[in-house]
Amino acid sequence: MACRDGRTIVDEVLVTETWRIRQMEADAERLASIIADLCEGVAPAALAVGAHGCDTDEQCQHFQTLLSARTGGRVQVVNDAELMVPAAGYVDGIGVVAGTGSIAVARTQEGKMLAAGGWGWILGDEGSAAALVREAARAIRGALDRGLHGDPLIAALMRELATDDQTKLGILLNETRGAAVWGRYANAVFDAAAAGSPLATRVIAEGGAALAALVELLIERGANSALVVAGGGVIAEQPMLMKAFVEAMARVAPASRVVLLREPPVIGAIALAKRLFADQYPSSRIGA
Structure with missing residues (x-):
């Protein structure tokens, strides 16, 4: 621009x-x-x-x-x-991105950059599109290993991967590895949560809490906690993730004002x- x-x-x-x-x-x-x-x-x-x-x-x-x-x-x-x-429209605050990846960044009063997260989908990027899919797959794995097959998240992710064989979920995800590719499957997590999936609801809540934990780390290192601005494709487009983040922030830093960037x-x-x-x-x- x-x-x-x-x-x-x-x-x-x-x-x-x-x-x-x-x-x-x-x-x-x-x-x-x-x-x-x-x-x-x-x-x-x-x-x-x-x-x-x-x-x-x-x-x-x-x-x-x-x-x-x-x-x-x-x-x-x-x-x-x-x-x-x-x-x-602000000068000072903590910026949080939750899109294909995730990271939280701020500046100290002296201007030093502070960052938490941003480690990539293999090590972290909690709350990002790719990480939500990763954690959803892990949740599905745990459910199937316990003999539980009825959670809507299982069917939703299978549809995204175009398979009717639950045993192929891991193989197909492994074949399509990469944050950008996995991120495209994130809609399955939110669709499943809307359909009443306990697994998907838990994954989203944990994703929001993980983003708030990044903010907490920056506050502990000297970032100004007064304002937190969240943006990125996933958190801006998926109200359930933003809600989970706001609720987690209320526990981490109750006095912080949390804003969703729409620009x-x-x-x-x-x-x-x-x-x-x-x-x-x-x-x-x-x-x-």
Whole structure:
């Protein structure tokens, strides 16, 4: 997204898989090229990027340096979860993403980045689409091993995997491993919960509690607990997960205000870019 004189002039969505190859120099080169194309060759006076995989201050600074060398102007790189708070119209708070993956990010009063989660679907990413499917499969495994076959979650996941053989659930999931692929099956968990599945209801409640636990870790490390902004495809589109998260947050940090982001996170990047522009040109009309 690009703005000039407070007016949006470019707003495009690109499929990540078509350009991101998870090598910082190559990513910076490609992203700079995308920016140049979107802005018709005009270098932005201020640029802000929420980057997946920039999980430390050092990684953000490195990617920022690479981009700055290719785009000119002022550049700020933050973790993608850090876009949640400014996108919701706030300056300080804890950002939580629950989409294909999950992570919680905040800043200390001194500006140091704090992150919890974001370890990928094999090690964690609790509350994310892929992790909900992983935990649903584990719950199903436990039920079947106990001879229990009637929970709606079993049939729902079998439908997603296009099989009528319960014994093939593990094999089929193993063959389609990967967060993006598994995440597509998450609807089965929510459909099953809506149909009264105790297993799916438990999986969703535990996912919400796990997200709240990430926030609790950041609060213990010095994050401001006053505001928590949650976003991402799963938590924004599935009210049951948001409800579970809010209920868990009421136990973890009762005084925290919990907000669901309904705006595109890129709005947060625009807000950060406007602040950069205002800092660089304090007497000028704000633009980005």
